Amino acid sequence: MGRRNITQVSDFILMGLTDSEEIRLALFTLFLLIYLITVLGSVGMILIIYLDSRLHTPMYFFLSHFSFLDLSYSSVITPKTLDNLLTSNKYVSYLNCFIQMNCFVFLAVTQCFLLSSMAYDSCEAICSPLCYLVVMSTRHCCSLLFGSYLIGFMDSFVNMLCMSRLHFCDSNVIYHFFCEAPPVLALSCTDTHDIEMIISIFCWLQSTGISYHGVCVSYVAILSTILKITSTSGKRKAFSTCASHLLAVTIFYGTAIFTYIKPSKSYYLGKDHMASVFYTIVIHMLNPLIYSLQNKEVKNALRRVMQKRKGPKQLK
Template sequence: MSTWNYTKESDFILMGLTDSKELQLVLPVLFLLMYLVTVLGNTGMMLIIRLDARLHTPMYFFLTHLSFLDLCYSTVITPKTLQNLLTSNKIISFIGCFTQMYGFVLLAAAECFLLASMSYDRYVAICNPLHYPVIMSTRFCSALLTGSYMIGTLDATVNILCMNTLYFCRPKVIHHFFCDTSPILVLSCNDTHNIEIIIFIFAGSTLMVSLITISSSYMSILSTILKINSTSGKHKAFSTCASHLLGVTVLYSNIIFTYLKPSNSYSLGKDQVASVFYTIVIPMLNPLIYSLRNKEVKNAVHRVIKKQEGSRLQIRVTLSN
C-alpha cells in the first residue's frame, strides 16, 4: 500500500488513559458522573438564563454561550473516552479522529475569545457604568460572539490542513485518550518543524490576544476598584467578576501548560492529567463556579422554582374547579 493510502485510509488506535485494570473500572464511572453533571449543569444554566428576564443582560448572554461551548466541548471528547474505557475497541477512524480534533480546537479557541469578551464586558460595567448600555449593545455583543466562533473556525481549519499533510509510515497508535495535536505529531515520519511553527503561531496568537485582553481588562478593573472608598463598594464590584476570573485562571493555566511548548517536551503522563482536567473537569466546574458564586443566578433559580410551583398550583386549582 502506498504511503498516501496508508495515511488517509487506515485507522488510529487510541490507547486511552491507563492500562491498570483497577483504574479502568473506576474511571468510566467517574467520567460518566462528570459528564452527566456537565450536561445537567450547563443545560440548567442555559435554561435558567433564558427563563429569567432579569438575566437577559450582556454578561449572561455570553454565559449562555459559554455553557453551550462547554457542553459541546465535553461531548466531543467524553463519549468516545467512555467507549474506549468500557470496551476493547480502541479504534477511531481517520475521519473520526480529525473530526474530533477539529471540533476540539474550534470550541477551545472560541471559548478563549468568549472569555475575553466576558472580561471586556466586566471592564465596561465597572469602569464605564454610565456608558454600559450603549457600548454593550445587542449588536456589539452579537459581533463579539460571531468573532469568537469565526476565530475558532479559522484556528481549527488551519490546524486540520497542517495535520492533513502528515505521513505515517509506522503504526498509528495514539498514546492519549483523544485525538490531540501533540501525540499525533509524534507519530509522523516526515519533518514536522514547519507544521509545529504554524500551529504554535495560531494557537499562541489565540491565547496571547485573549490573555492580553483579559489581563488589560482586569488591570483596569483593579485600578477602578482600588479607587472606591467604601469597603462594601469594593466587595460588590469585585464580586461581579470573581467567578469569571476564577474560571479564566483554571482554564488558561491548564492550556498554557499543555500547549505552549514544543512537541519534543511532550510528556504523556503530565499532559494526560492536564487534558483530563480541561476537557472533562472544567466543563463540569464552570456552571458550578458561575452559579454557586453568583447571587443573581441563585436568586434566578429561586424565582424560576417559585414560578414553576405557582404554575403547578394554579393548574391544580383550575382542575379542582
C-alpha cells in the same frame, strides 16, 4: 537516505489512560458522573438565563454561550473516552480522529475569545457603569460573539490544512486518550517542524496573544477602578461582579498553558494526561458550578423559576 514506507492510515489506536481493568471501571464511573454534571449544569444554566427575563443582559448573554461551549467541548471528548474505558475499544477512524481534533481546536479557541469578551464586558460594567448599556448594545454583543466563533473557525481551518499534510509510517498508536494535535504530530513520520511552527504561531498569536492580552488589559483596568472605590461594600460588590469569571479564566489558561508549553514528542511517553483530563473534562463541570454557586443573581433566578413552576401546580 532511504525512504520510509508511507501508508494510508485508515484508523488510529488510542492508548487511553490505563490498561488496568479496575482503574478503567473507576475512571469510567468518575468521568460519567462528571459528564452528567456538566450536561445538567450547562443545560440548566442556559435554561435559567433563557427563562428569567432579569438575566437578559450582556453578561448572561455571553454566559449562556459559554455554557453551550462547555457542553459542546465536553461532548466532543468525553463520550469516546467513556467508550474506550468501558469496552476497551481503542480504535478510532482516521476521519473521526481529525473531526474530533478540529472540533476541539474550534471550541477551545472560541472559548478563549469568549472569555476575553466576557472580561471586556466586566470591564465596561465596572469602569463605565453609566455608559454600560449603551456600549454593550445587543449589536455589539452579537459582533463580539460572532468574532469569537469566526476566529475559532479560522484556527480550526488552519489546523485542518496543516494536519492533512501528515503521513504515517511506522505506527498508528496515539499515546493519548483523544485525538489532539501534539500526540498526532509526534506519531507522524513527516517532518513536522514547519507544521508545528505554523500551528503554534497561529494559535499563540490569536488565542494566547490576543485573547489573553485582552483579558489582562481588562482586569488591569478593573483592578485600577476597584482600588479607587472608597467604600468597602462598593469594592466587594465590584469584585463579586467579576470573581467567577476571573476564577474560570485562571483555571482555563493555567491548565492549557501548562500543557502546551511541553514539546509534542513528550506525548510518546504518555506525559501530561492528568492535565489534559482536567482541561478537557473536569474544567467544564466546574464552570457551571463556579458561575452558579458564586452568583447570587443566578441562584435568585433559579428560585424564581422554581416558584413559577410550583405556582401553577398549587393552583391545580
